[in-house]
Amino acid sequence: MQVTKVALVGMGTVGTGVVRLLYDQGDRTARHAGQILWLEEVVVHDLKKGREVQLPKGLISDDLARITDNPEIKVVAHLVGGLEPARTILLQLLEAGKDVVTANKALLAEHGPELFDRARELGRSIAFDAAVAGGIPIITNIGQCFSANQIQSLRGILNGTSNFIVSQMEEQGADYAAALAEAQKRGFAEADPTMDVDGSDAAQKLAILAHLAFGARVHWTEIPRVGIDKLDPADLKYAKELGYRIKLIAVAQLQPGGLELHVSPTLVKVGTPLAEVRQAFNAISVVGDAVGPVFFHGLGAGQMPTASAVVADMIDTAVGRTQITFRTLELWSQKEAAVKMLDHDELTGRYYLRFTVEDRPGVLAEIAGVLGKHGISIASVIQHEAKGSGVNRVVPLVIMTYQAREGDARKAVEAISQLTSVKAPCVRMRVLDGTSES
Amino acid sequence: MQVTKVALVGMGTVGTGVVRLLYDQGDRTARHAGQILWLEEVVVHDLKKGREVQLPKGLISDDLARITDNPEIKVVAHLVGGLEPARTILLQLLEAGKDVVTANKALLAEHGPELFDRARELGRSIAFDAAVAGGIPIITNIGQCFSANQIQSLRGILNGTSNFIVSQMEEQGADYAAALAEAQKRGFAEADPTMDVDGSDAAQKLAILAHLAFGARVHWTEIPRVGIDKLDPADLKYAKELGYRIKLIAVAQLQPGGLELHVSPTLVKVGTPLAEVRQAFNAISVVGDAVGPVFFHGLGAGQMPTASAVVADMIDTAVGRTQITFRTLELWSQKEAAVKMLDHDELTGRYYLRFTVEDRPGVLAEIAGVLGKHGISIASVIQHEAKGSGVNRVVPLVIMTYQAREGDARKAVEAISQLTSVKAPCVRMRVLDGTSES
Numbered sequence: 001m002q003v004t005k006v007a008l009v010g011m012g013t014v015g016t017g018v019v020r021l022l023y024d025q026g027d028r029t030a031r032h033a034g035q036i037l038w039l040e041e042v043v044v045h046d047l048k049k050g051r052e053v054q055l056p057k058g059l060i061s062d063d064l065a066r067i068t069d070n071p072e073i074k075v076v077a078h079l080v081g082g083l084e085p086a087r088t089i090l091l092q093l094l095e096a097g098k099d100v101v102t103a104n105k106a107l108l109a110e111h112g113p114e115l116f117d118r119a120r121e122l123g124r125s126i127a128f129d130a131a132v133a134g135g136i137p138i139i140t141n142i143g144q145c146f147s148a149n150q151i152q153s154l155r156g157i158l159n160g161t162s163n164f165i166v167s168q169m170e171e172q173g174a175d176y177a178a179a180l181a182e183a184q185k186r187g188f189a190e191a192d193p194t195m196d197v198d199g200s201d202a203a204q205k206l207a208i209l210a211h212l213a214f215g216a217r218v219h220w221t222e223i224p225r226v227g228i229d230k231l232d233p234a235d236l237k238y239a240k241e242l243g244y245r246i247k248l249i250a251v252a253q254l255q256p257g258g259l260e261l262h263v264s265p266t267l268v269k270v271g272t273p274l275a276e277v278r279q280a281f282n283a284i285s286v287v288g289d290a291v292g293p294v295f296f297h298g299l300g301a302g303q304m305p306t307a308s309a310v311v312a313d314m315i316d317t318a319v320g321r322t323q324i325t326f327r328t329l330e331l332w333s334q335k336e337a338a339v340k341m342l343d344h345d346e347l348t349g350r351y352y353l354r355f356t357v358e359d360r361p362g363v364l365a366e367i368a369g370v371l372g373k374h375g376i377s378i379a380s381v382i383q384h385e386a387k388g389s390g391v392n393r394v395v396p397l398v399i400m401t402y403q404a405r406e407g408d409a410r411k412a413v414e415a416i417s418q419l420t421s422v423k424a425p426c427v428r429m430r431v432l433d434g435t436s437e438s
Numbered sequence: 439m440q441v442t443k444v445a446l447v448g449m450g451t452v453g454t455g456v457v458r459l460l461y462d463q464g465d466r467t468a469r470h471a472g473q474i475l476w477l478e479e480v481v482v483h484d485l486k487k488g489r490e491v492q493l494p495k496g497l498i499s500d501d502l503a504r505i506t507d508n509p510e511i512k513v514v515a516h517l518v519g520g521l522e523p524a525r526t527i528l529l530q531l532l533e534a535g536k537d538v539v540t541a542n543k544a545l546l547a548e549h550g551p552e553l554f555d556r557a558r559e560l561g562r563s564i565a566f567d568a569a570v571a572g573g574i575p576i577i578t579n580i581g582q583c584f585s586a587n588q589i590q591s592l593r594g595i596l597n598g599t600s601n602f603i604v605s606q607m608e609e610q611g612a613d614y615a616a617a618l619a620e621a622q623k624r625g626f627a628e629a630d631p632t633m634d635v636d637g638s639d640a641a642q643k644l645a646i647l648a649h650l651a652f653g654a655r656v657h658w659t660e661i662p663r664v665g666i667d668k669l670d671p672a673d674l675k676y677a678k679e680l681g682y683r684i685k686l687i688a689v690a691q692l693q694p695g696g697l698e699l700h701v702s703p704t705l706v707k708v709g710t711p712l713a714e715v716r717q718a719f720n721a722i723s724v725v726g727d728a729v730g731p732v733f734f735h736g737l738g739a740g741q742m743p744t745a746s747a748v749v750a751d752m753i754d755t756a757v758g759r760t761q762i763t764f765r766t767l768e769l770w771s772q773k774e775a776a777v778k779m780l781d782h783d784e785l786t787g788r789y790y791l792r793f794t795v796e797d798r799p800g801v802l803a804e805i806a807g808v809l810g811k812h813g814i815s816i817a818s819v820i821q822h823e824a825k826g827s828g829v830n831r832v833v834p835l836v837i838m839t840y841q842a843r844e845g846d847a848r849k850a851v852e853a854i855s856q857l858t859s860v861k862a863p864c865v866r867m868r869v870l871d872g873t874s875e876s
Contacts, residue, residue: 276714330472
């Protein structure tokens with residue numbers, strides 16, 4: 001049986017999972033790959049750190065040169081987080097003639113053009129199915145399985161931490177802080193969860209997917225994004241009353257004027273697949289013009305799901321499939337963008353609006369008037385009788401609109417915020433009815 | 439740009455879809471493949487038949503030799519239904535040195551060993567992602583994306599016709615005959631729907647998946663299967679009352695004693711992904727030991743979804759990915775089966791039982807006694823007050839069991855059928871609570 005020597009840089013959570021699959025399950029991997037993937041070197045930053053899996057002394061070191069100087073090592077899993085030294089290490093591996101597998105989405109979202117250009121110049125490949133949605137093989141599915149399609153839309157729950165927090169808030173009635181604490185306790189959120197909960201992580205993944213599916217050349221920071229860190233339990237309650245759940249949804253959708261791209265807490269109709277995604281699961285709904293709607297659901301993070309994706313990429317690279325795909329797709333190349341990003345104000349959609357208003361006659365008419373002036377029609381209203389009493393009593397007013405322009409909705413809400421009858425910041429969220437979904 | 443010459447045998451519904459993608463969308467396909475797939479020949483059985491898509495005269499013929507004698511044609515989509523002449527044509531294409539893409543699942547389920555052996559001998563490949571679940575790329579996902587896993591279970595809704603009929607019965611309250619007529623009217627069922635509604639089609643697909651995922655060497659006729667053609671609307675009603683939907687579920691699951699394999703109408707817990715699959719959609723829930731549960735949902739049949747899978751396979755073959763996978767997987771080889779099929783009586787599961795019994799004291803005790811003697815515990819009972827009156831009044835008695843052996847459940851129901859108080863054939867269905875699913 002043919003043997004391909006492989007190596008690992010980084011042995012954190014995911015790296016340990018990869019070692020488990022390659023080292024403990026080597027026979028099985030060989031059977032599925034049709035060849036032996038021989039783990040030749042593991043290079044880590046800190047040799048003294050405790051490891052879940054014990055490796056023989058000769059196998060693990062803190063010397064990258066043991067990989068870069070060994071021409072027999074063909075495939076290297078790059079499992080180093082952050083931007084530096086991750087970027088430098090990845091470039092060193094390419095320069096040394098290695099094909100690389102990475103799970104570092106932030107690195108690709110930030111330095112994709114540089115890394116992919118260098119790989120192309122050197123005749124090397126970079127595989128990255130583990131970088132987006134962990135165990136869901138969305139990169140291979142879009143790049144290979146749906147290659148006969150023009151992808152029309154991608155809608156995804158791409159951040160498990162956010163989904164866990166929102167699920168906790170919804171199911172347990174917890175507020176944001178308590179739900180975050182629970183997520184941290186259970187290992188679904190890091191000590192500093194900022195990038196997860198403010199929408200940045202989902203925007204990085206969306207930028208990679210939009211690149212792959214639409215040939216968009218968008219830096220993730222250009223994607224309008226709102227996180228779930230300001231989410232009020234009251235809105236979860238009203239959403240439920242209206243037949244919706246709130247989810248952090250990343251959208252990339254072809255429109256006549258360009259590509260719609262955004263990440264935001266969105267009301268998703270109960271009973272549609274994305275609304276049913278619970279806990280830390282990820283999901284992606286893809287619509288292709290030939291294949292129609294295809295929905296994927298799985299674990300978007302975690303040691304073994306991510307390691308599964310890394311080892312699948314290592315096998316693909318060892319047998320030669322990755323190199324073919326890499327040559328074909330021309331990712332992050334200097335080619336002109338196939339599609340421009342749509343001006344955010346030009347999007348259309350339905351909106352959920354919540355205003356905190358004085359409990360007196362004429363307020364609803366006043367707000368409806370402002371919406372009407374901006375061309376926005378009201379589909380439904382919730383205003384319950386106020387409890388308690390008092391002259392300065394405020395009540396929540398919830399409005400679902402019909403289709404409206406994003407720019408109009410934004411301006412209308414800005415105008416309404418200026419009214420003296422409005423007593424707290426307004427809430428505005430997009431609504432997904434799932435009409436074009438599976 | 440590199441050009442690969444390709445051809446088509448058969449231009450029925452799917453073939454026409456493939457022509458649309460290759461001929462009308464050639465530029466796009468070239469962009470995604472990194473090369474031009476040049477449609478050189480289309481060979482059909484009956485040249486006089488009307489076609490939805492008009493092809494230039496020189497391109498379409500009824501002469502297979504125009505493909506087999508042309509060494510420039512590398513990849514051929516084989517879109518001929520049935521067993522013969524489909525088998526002979528596929529062998530002729532292989533002998534002529536072509537790599538073949540097929541959507542004919544019945545042919546693979548019946549003649550897989552012969553066809554794959556011949557392809558291997560000749561150094562050729564057969565791609566078949568379109569043969570199972572149409573637009574859901576389950577073959578590539580299992581054979582490639584989950585290659586780092588030991589697959590532990592596959593549970594699928596693999597027959598869209600059956601799912602459409604059951605959905606109609608549930609949602610519209612239609613009986614089987616009316617729902618079938620509606621399915622035929624809408625093009626979801628053929629004039630002779632036998633193979634679809636009796637579980638054979640799902641068993642053929644399950645045999646292919648079990649082969650791929652578990653190395654099982656099982657002929658589809660060995661798979662115990664029950665169809666939906668005897669389904670009584672009463673059971674849909676009781677299932678709903680118990681919080682379940684009935685779906686035709688195909689199961690392949692590793693058990694300590696071997697591989698559990700069967701196709702049958704099954705009660706699936708409402709809220710779990712498989713229960714929410716409506717209309718003619720297909721869905722598959724895969725559990726891998728590393729990746730965990732991954733759920734796929736999409737269109738399992740139809741012109742463009744199936745054509746999408748065929749053209750993706752043609753691209754994979756033109757660029758060389760298929761050949762690598764084909765060599766690796768050793769499908770339908772003479773290798774010993776990796777896992778034996780479990781004796782059907784040894785399965786365990788929960789059961790839904792419906793008896794039609796005399797409305798008199800002691801009947802429930804009698805039936806519960808027989809179940810108890812066979813080691814089967816009752817989890818819940820539904821027996822509503824009988825309507826109307828009369829001495830020979832019969833009432834339905836619905837029982838949900840706890841975990842029990844299939845053999846015990848079968849024998850208990852056989853014994854209960856012999857009781858004089860039981861007045862009609864008993865209904866027995868498996869129950870899926872979705873505990874190990876996504």
